[in-house]
Amino acid sequence: MKILIKQGRVIDPSQEMDKVTDIFIEGGKISRLGKVAGEKADVTIQAEGRIVTPGLIDMHAHLREPGREDTECIESGLKAAVRGGFTTVCAMPNTEPPCDSQAQARFLLARARAAAMANLLPVGTITRERKGLEISEMGELKDAGCPAVSDDGDGVMNPGLMRRAMEYAAMTDLLVISHCEDKTLANSGVMHEGYFSTVLGLRPIPALAESTMVERDIQLAHLTGARLHIAHISTAESAEKVKQAKEQGIKVTAEVTPHHLVLSDEDLKTYDTNLKVNPPLRSARDVLALKKALKDGTIDAIATDHAPHLASEKEKEFDYAPFGMIGLETALALMIMNLVDEGILSWPELVRKLSANPAAILKCGGGTLKEGAPADITVIDPEKKWIYAREGILSRSSNSPFVGREMKGAVTDVIVGGRAVLKDGAICGRK
Amino acid sequence: MKKVDERKWTKKHLLGIEELSAGEIELILDQSERFQEVLARAIPKVPTLRGKTVVNLFCEPSTRTRASFELAAKRLGADTLNISSSSSSFVKGETLKDTARNLEAMKIDAIVMRHPCSGASYFLSQLVKVSVINAGDGAHEHPTQALLDVLTIRQRLGKIKGVKVSIIGDISHSRVARSGIWALKKLGADVTVCGPKTMMPAAIEKMGVRVTYDIKEAVKGADVLNVLRIQLEREKSMLFPGIREYAQRFGINRQLLEKYAGDKTIILHPGPINRGVELSQDVADGKNSVILEQAKNGVAVRMAVLYLLSNIKS
Numbered sequence: 172m173k174i175l176i177k178q179g180r181v182i183d184p185s186q187e188m189d190k191v192t193d194i195f196i197e198g199g200k201i202s203r204l205g206k207v208a209g210e211k212a213d214v215t216i217q218a219e220g221r222i223v224t225p226g227l228i229d230m231h232a233h234l235r236e237p238g239r240e241d242t243e244c245i246e247s248g249l250k251a252a253v254r255g256g257f258t259t260v261c262a263m264p265n266t267e268p269p270c271d272s273q274a275q276a277r278f279l280l281a282r283a284r285a286a287a288m289a290n291l292l293p294v295g296t297i298t299r300e301r302k303g304l305e306i307s308e309m310g311e312l313k314d315a316g317c318p319a320v321s322d323d324g325d326g327v328m329n330p331g332l333m334r335r336a337m338e339y340a341a342m343t344d345l346l347v348i349s350h351c352e353d354k355t356l357a358n359s360g361v362m363h364e365g366y367f368s369t370v371l372g373l374r375p376i377p378a379l380a381e382s383t384m385v386e387r388d389i390q391l392a393h394l395t396g397a398r399l400h401i402a403h404i405s406t407a408e409s410a411e412k413v414k415q416a417k418e419q420g421i422k423v424t425a426e427v428t429p430h431h432l433v434l435s436d437e438d439l440k441t442y443d444t445n446l447k448v449n450p451p452l453r454s455a456r457d458v459l460a461l462k463k464a465l466k467d468g469t470i471d472a473i474a475t476d477h478a479p480h481l482a483s484e485k486e487k488e489f490d491y492a493p494f495g496m497i498g499l500e501t502a503l504a505l506m507i508m509n510l511v512d513e514g515i516l517s518w519p520e521l522v523r524k525l526s527a528n529p530a531a532i533l534k535c536g537g538g539t540l541k542e543g544a545p546a547d548i549t550v551i552d553p554e555k556k557w558i559y560a561r562e563g564i565l566s567r568s569s570n571s572p573f574v575g576r577e578m579k580g581a582v583t584d585v586i587v588g589g590r591a592v593l594k595d596g597a598i599c600g601r602k
Numbered sequence: 603m604k605k606v607d608e609r610k611w612t613k614k615h616l617l618g619i620e621e622l623s624a625g626e627i628e629l630i631l632d633q634s635e636r637f638q639e640v641l642a643r644a645i646p647k648v649p650t651l652r653g654k655t656v657v658n659l660f661c662e663p664s665t666r667t668r669a670s671f672e673l674a675a676k677r678l679g680a681d682t683l684n685i686s687s688s689s690s691s692f693v694k695g696e697t698l699k700d701t702a703r704n705l706e707a708m709k710i711d712a713i714v715m716r717h718p719c720s721g722a723s724y725f726l727s728q729l730v731k732v733s734v735i736n737a738g739d740g741a742h743e744h745p746t747q748a749l750l751d752v753l754t755i756r757q758r759l760g761k762i763k764g765v766k767v768s769i770i771g772d773i774s775h776s777r778v779a780r781s782g783i784w785a786l787k788k789l790g791a792d793v794t795v796c797g798p799k800t801m802m803p804a805a806i807e808k809m810g811v812r813v814t815y816d817i818k819e820a821v822k823g824a825d826v827l828n829v830l831r832i833q834l835e836r837e838k839s840m841l842f843p844g845i846r847e848y849a850q851r852f853g854i855n856r857q858l859l860e861k862y863a864g865d866k867t868i869i870l871h872p873g874p875i876n877r878g879v880e881l882s883q884d885v886a887d888g889k890n891s892v893i894l895e896q897a898k899n900g901v902a903v904r905m906a907v908l909y910l911l912s913n914i915k916s
Contacts, residue, residue, distance in 0.1 A: 372743070486699060487699075488721065
């Protein structure tokens with residue numbers, strides 16, 4: 172299939188490129204990046220006025236399969252990802268059963284192949300069954316296709332075990348994605364500790380529940396030589412620690428979610444359970460610090476932490492609702508509206524956080540439009556306004572505080588491995 | 603008695619004090635005084651809410667608040683229905699949403715709810731079309747308690763503005779403290795909170811209160827002491843070393859009052875009292891205690907609230 176993408180504004184941070192030009196795709200690869208004349212294409216995408224980027228990569232999503240297919244499955248999750256402009260998604264391992272063996276990893280990859288939508292990268296667990304007691308078969312997980320391990324959903328509470336896990340991961344060349352949360356400090360809290368948790372009477376989670384473990388893991392990374400990646404960073408304190416660690420040459424990277432950049436603890440005054448997330452929405456001061464850290468490179472990537480839950484699970488008293496909100500379909504629009512339009516990140520800087528940087532951190536390839544690279548491409552209409560309507564949501568769940576809101580910035584076309592999976596905003600492809 | 607213009611009340615629900623203006627608080631207090639007059643009669647009853655049904659949905663144990671709301675509704679001539687979660691289908695796992703909707707289907711006019719979760723009353727108000735009155739939601743608010751406390755203070759001391767109030771106890775877990783702070787600050791009182799540092803919530807001084815961990819400081823110069831019940835179940839052992847130390851360092855006893863308090867200092871307590879812990883026996887029953895007056899005033903205040911809310915059409 173020969174595809175021509177004509178005259179789009181091609182932004183490819185991996186090549187420091189930001190110019191209007193053409194892309195020609197053939198045999199699943201980018202065969203030409205530059206003015207294309209006379210080539211006969213089977214499909215031509217008129218991309219004037221649109222932005223063309225490497226396919227976006229989400230380093231952190233919960234696809235709930237196996238175990239909770241009532242909330243999401245790999246097929247629906249990858250469709251939602253494509254609608255959001257993502258061509259690769261890392262599937263977090265807190266499934267039922269968890270992804271702690273090569274059999275589980277291969278199952279996920281097979282389901283993703285069958286879905287024939289975005290690419291899936293399985294993330295294995297750090298510990299067997301995610302119980303935090305013994306290290307998992309990391310060698311097997313790596314061979315089966317995992318670029319990283321994580322016990323996400325929980326932090327590894329035992330520092331001695333985390334040290335050994337990091338040593339082993341360093342040996343196996345696996346990225347260690349750490350969910351930093353000291354349960355004893357978090358103490359069953361449900362929102363950020365501050366003035367608003369006091370006024371709302373909700374059990375508080377101090378910022379230190381995260382930053383103390385960030386500090387610990389940074390020191391362990393320094394000791395073991397492991398590649399450490401801080402998941403869903405949420406506090407100014409954590410960002411400061413990552414900055415200092417980078418200055419010392421320690422191999423640490425970090426990601427932030429769109430919701431931690433757009434919402435804060437004050438928004439919880441309506442007790443909306445769609446705002447109940449872990450780590451919690453923090454203070455306005457933290458949001459400012461995270462934006463600054465994103466701009467200065469302390470935070471390398473934006474990742475959704477897409478966490479589907481049933482309406483019946485969320486429509487409860489705040490204390491009883493599970494943590495998490497979905498985010499695959501709204502991430503890009505939210506970042507356009509709140510970072511690019513606010514002058515915090517330029518378009519190339521935003522694209523870097525969603526493509527080149529995740530690819531480099533995961534060492535997974537992609538995130539580039541270099542000639543010869545697999546044709547994973549996202550086409551965006553940066554000005555298009557649309558309503559995030561409940562009926563149109565592709566995820567099986569709709570637990571988002573943004574449902575019904577007007578969004579700006581729509582993904583119009585997505586190509587995965589040279590195959591169109593999204594055309595004029597609608598899912599297409601074999602399924 | 604002050605003339606009350608009930609048309610000035612426009613809110614469908616009473617979920618907390620935070621969202622009320624000083625004027626709205628005073629409206630409730632003035633209406634409460636009118637109902638105190640009714641309660642003093644030989645037959646303490648008026649037909650104001652005849653034909654209306656008020657449901658008391660109590661998902662936590664309660665003596666005062668529950669009895670008080672039931673009497674208040676009955677004194678106004680309403681029909682009452684009491685549901686306690688421990689003996690209802692809550693026990694079978696039925697959600698609050700289903701419980702509320704099913705009750706509403708039976709044609710009721712108001713739900714008074716006490717619930718262990720903060721925000722539960724707000725949640726309920728989004729689920730049903732009838733009026734919702736918060737009888738205590740987790741650690742968040744207990745508006746009618748604050749209102750009866752403020753009425754008691756106003757009647758005993760003649761005013762609220764400039765009155766020095768100290769709230770003593772486990773502030774971090776107290777809805778009585780939070781609602782009390784809002785009400786007192788809106789009416790111009792000077793508020794101090796006192797308790798162990800481990801039980802003082804983050805940034806509470808931003809609510810406009812002074813914070814002290816020294817009981818002598820809290821009692822010195824106070825016109826009102828609002829003493830909260832201390833609960834020290836196993837879960838809280840991380841917060842405080844035990845009842846004996848609490849009584850020693852934060853308990854209100856006669857020696858403390860004689861040394862640091864004024865003669866006219868009044869003692870409030872929302873109940874139930876842990877005698878010998880936060881209040882010594884002789885202080886609980888002594889001349890400074892207005893605890894029983896609080897309980898009495900609670901009925902009038904709840905009648906006022908039910909009455910004002912009933913005027914709001916859906």
